[in-house]
Amino acid sequence: MKKKNIVTIKQANIFTTIVIFIFTIIFAFLLIEENYLDYEKTLLKEMSLSKEKVNIEQSEKYKETQKKLKSILIKNTIAIATLAFILFAIVLGLYKILNHILQRDIQVFLDFFKETAHKEYMLDPDKIFFKDFKTMVGYANNMVDTISEQKKTLKDLNQNLEEKVKQKTLNLQVTNEKLRKEKEFSEKILDAQKKFLRYTVHETNTPLSVILTSIELYTMQHPKDKHLSKIEVAVKNIFSIYDDLSYLVKKDQVEYPKSMVDMGDYLDFRISFFNDVAQMSKVSFDYKKPQNSLHIYINKTKLQRIVDNTLTNAIKYTLAEQVIDVTLKQSGSNLEFSVASKSKAIKDIDKVFHAYYREEKDREGFGLGLQMVRNICDEEGIEIKVSSDENITVFTYIFKMIGD
Known part of the structure; x- marks a missing residue:
């Protein structure tokens, strides 16, 4: 991708001065050339007359006329060159004055943007010469006012957000503390529940074994009736549940x-x-x-x-x-x-x-x-x-x- 040429104001001034100077030289050259052509035409006319009446008196008169015409040509050339130089000086001077005023207005805007980047800074319209730039001063000052208002709004919003964040943080800290206490309480309950289950499982085995043994001893001496059978079935069901509970309680602690x-x-x-x-x-x-x-x-x-x-x-x-x-x-x-x-x-x-x-x-x-x-x-x-x-x-x- 080609880079675009960047021309400074100083370079543009030099270029403009050269252009004005060249145009002045061309203008002077054209006037001098026109004057010289008139000179040659007059000489040719005098020469044609001298050929018709050839005598010494007329020859002397022709030389005098030629001398006068050369003098007039030189004076006109000097006058044209002087006039061209004066015109060049006037145009260049006017250009320099306007360019100086333009640069001063531009510098005011450059200083404005430089200062505004760090602090609120308003442009003074009286420092600006050109009317178009004065209009831009109004827009620039409006821009500064708008940015200032937005900064204030953002500052207030940030303060509100900071307060909300602080409050939320405090609320979270309180909530976390409550959760920590609830977790500790739940862990204590679970630990107590595990201890209770271990104790219950351990203590349940003995009476269940006694009941089953007693039923077996009783049926060895007496016939098993309907009620005793129900008791035996219930005990076996309890035994099965007991074995499940015993495994669930011990499976993480016992190999x-x-x-x-x-x-x-x-x-x-x-x-x-x-x-x-x-x-x-x-x-x-x-x-x-x-x-x-x-x-x-x-x-x-x-x-x-x-x-x-x-x-x-x-x-x-x-x-x-x-x-x-x-x-x-x-x-x-x-x-x-x-x-x-x-x-x-x-x-x-x-x-x-x-x-x-x-x-x-x-x-x-x-x-x-x-x-x-x-x-x-x-x-x-x-x-x-x-x-x-x-x-x-x-x-x-x-x-x-x-x-x-």
């Missing part, structure tokens, strides 16, 4: 070591535990223990949470007089544990693993069991598959199997 578990035997043991609960709900289990030992490597507490929550959910939601099919089979290097039964179709399969979600609101429970199952399966790399329609609902867990 759960893994061991080899015979899945066939373990399922047989847990189904036997919940048989009475199933009978009380008018459902039953159908489970055929595999003939071969099928082992997995897992912590028993975590496995119990998966199995117990799946079995108790099946008991809770299976329709009355229906059978809960429990199957365990090997599939390549995996072991598939499935629980299938006829129940109402699950509307949203993904949500059943969310905390506090229950398909049927009138059913007992907190909706935490399957979320806990999902978390354990994610931790242990156990795949979960769920399918549900009007005919059957199936929960399948796929474990990595180990050899005998």
